[in-house]
Amino acid sequence: MDSIAHLDPALGTLSREQIYNLQSEQLLYMLPEAMSGSGLVNEVWSRAGVHPRDIRNLEDFYERAPFLSQDRVRQYRDEHGDPCGGISHMLQRRLTGIASTSGTTGNPSPVPLSNGSILERTMTRDLAWCMGLKRGEYLAYMLFAFRAGLVPHRYRGLGATQICLNHSPEDIPLLIEASLRFRPTAGYLLSAPMVWAIQRYGEKHKVDLQDVFASYRGFGYGGERLPQAVRDVTDSWNLRMHEVSTLGDLGSATECEARDGFHGWEDFAILESLDPNSNQPVADGDIGELVITSLNDPAFALVRYRTDDLVRLTREPCRCGRTHARFWVMGRKGDEIKVGDRSIFPKEVTPLIEKHPELPAALYQLGKRSEPLDRLYIKLGYDSESLQGSLDALLSRVRNGLEDGLGVEVQIEPVLNSELLKLGPPHKIPRVYKL
Amino acid sequence: MSTSAFVNAPEAGSHIIAQCRTPNGNTLIPIAGDEIDRLRNWLAWQLRPFDLKPGSTVLQVLSTGAIWPLASLQKALLDGMLLPTFAESSPFDWYRVAAILRQFELAAVFDMNAEMLAMLEESSPESIDLLRKVPVVFADPVAKVRLAALGIAAYSIVNLGPTLAMECPLRTGLHVDGREWRVREQDGEIRVTSLLPRLHPFNDFATGFNGRVERAACSCASPDWRILI
Secondary structure, three states, rough: OOOOOHHHHHHOOOOOHHHHHHHHHHOOOOOOOOHOHOOOHHHHHHHOOOHHHHHHOOOOOHHHHHOHHHHHHHHHHHHHHHOOOOOOOOOOHHOOEEOOOOOOOOOOOEEEEEEOOOOHHHHHHHHHHHHOOOOOOOOEOOOOOHHHHOOOOOOOOOOEEEEEOOOHHHHHHHHHHHHHOOOOOOOEEEEEHHHHEEEEHHHHHHHHHHHHHOOEEEEOOOOOOOOOOHHEEEHHOOOOOEEEEEEOOOOOOEEEEEEEEOOOOOEEEEEEEEEOOOEEEEOOEEEEEEEEEEEOOOOOOOOOEEEEEEEEEEOOOOOOOOOEEEEEEEEEEEOOOEOOOEEEEEEHHHHHHHOOOOOOOOOEEEEOOOOEEEEEEEEEEEEEEHHOOOOHHHHHHHHHHHHHHOOOOOEEEEEEEHHHHOOOOOOHOOOOEEE | OOHHHHHHHHHHHOOOOEEEEOOOOHHHHHHEEEEEEEEEHHHHHHHHHHHHOOEEEEEEEEEEHHHHHHHHHHHEEEEEEEEEEEEEEHHHHHHHHHHHHHHHEEEEEEEEEEHHHHHHHOOOOHHHHHHHOOOEEOOHHHHHHHHOOOOOOOOEEEEEEOOOOOOOOOOOOOOOOOEEEEEEEEOOOOEEEEEOOOOOOOOOOEEEEEOEEEEOOOOOOOOOOEEEE
């Protein structure tokens, strides 16, 4: 990535009218490209009887454009043998790779990569605007490679140098060495297991973690919501954490210094929050499904892509001064568990588990069936070495806390953490399993 | 910036700060863009005899910490108009490797490691059947032995630390870029010395790999020296 024109601060404070005009204009260029280059968009739109020439403005788009979904992308990939799932409108020879989503459902979705992608631009913006990374500075970069490949030049346009580390406790000594030697000003990403591992390492080896992290203006935290217990630990290091989410599968979305929602950059994508049943827009601040349309990605033709993320979205300006839409993630549509009439999300369960000192990593899975359940079924991860009493006593405490907090009956199956960790990275094990 | 300032702080001229594998654990070194490109050019040349069809998809099993030297391999694959897809080298990502083997008709797999292979055997035995159908598989030395037992004739690829060494289709030893590195053995250990300018030079670097050096040209016509590990 060479150009950093997208870092012009004026782009972060566009008025709603400017955003509307920009999106309207870019949409009219993007749709014909997507229709001609993206097999899936062509297929879905043709079946719906809609053509880009039918779309003259955003209102037409909202009224008539059909939807894409993760399942549809995977279906296209499997039917046509297209590794990009029909969502790339770039000639394959110009792609720089195919990354994939975390795949917490066990079936990762393809993410076509290219130079100048929205993924690159959102990550650069998040680091520069939200975490304050500047020219000539260092970035401690610990993102899993499956997410974006190995791109040594990604932040060169910004003039920053990546220090490349594994997202693994084994690399903690190198993280500490790099932090003390190069004094990076930003980091990307940490997770709950890594924070706990760093804390334990610091205690064991008598490392002054405040000194280690003294140069950082911010560090990204990703994978799932930032638990209060983890925030307390990083606060003790004087390290400011910025939660990181995704803009669908299109790019990243990060909290700014106000830490009040994820910034979704509306000059890159159209963000909608829709009732998943009626497909109608929900009111500002109400819960809806995040639907994304890429406006100017060189490769990725996501058009009205249903993310399966339930969010609250607002278009009110942020306290930081930026005007683009912000959203808060409530949970995955697929992670919603129905117990009687009650909808339960992992977001509600995690705090009730992690408050127990023996369960800092809060590894668990929730059982799900298509029909509502009579109780909440949980596979609860534990570590034998962390038990402070008997396992039965712990399970009893946890069950009582969950039943009090959620108002439903709970049944717990204890499982060793090591078994759950076989299912994925520690902060991304699938939260739901089929009963 | 003055010359002395640059010499004293080579990282100021670096493209990335990467990890270099050493026998005693990884160390951080500055890497310049042209160092990445020199290895990329050599790897692109090494890949040509494998006749990987342009437009094919290949799987790279890798990690961010291994950006050096694997970023050069990623670029070399793109130079060959191959499309890389990625999985973490950590065993937890076995399900992604299994999914990629199911979903893609792969022309090659790069850098299969022993831990990942063990997880695939345990958790997704059907993946081994799919791996047998991949025309070209590169693996670390331990994984290569296990793959052979599974009926898969893999090629060796080794991260020596400062650089990669890899077999050609003739499988007569791992080639090391002779323009970039001088290779010798001492007490049975392979050592390398950098010949071209680098931000972090290597002088008789002990790789930790036991083997011997074959100085005769390979029958593939490459003048590179080879190491037999």
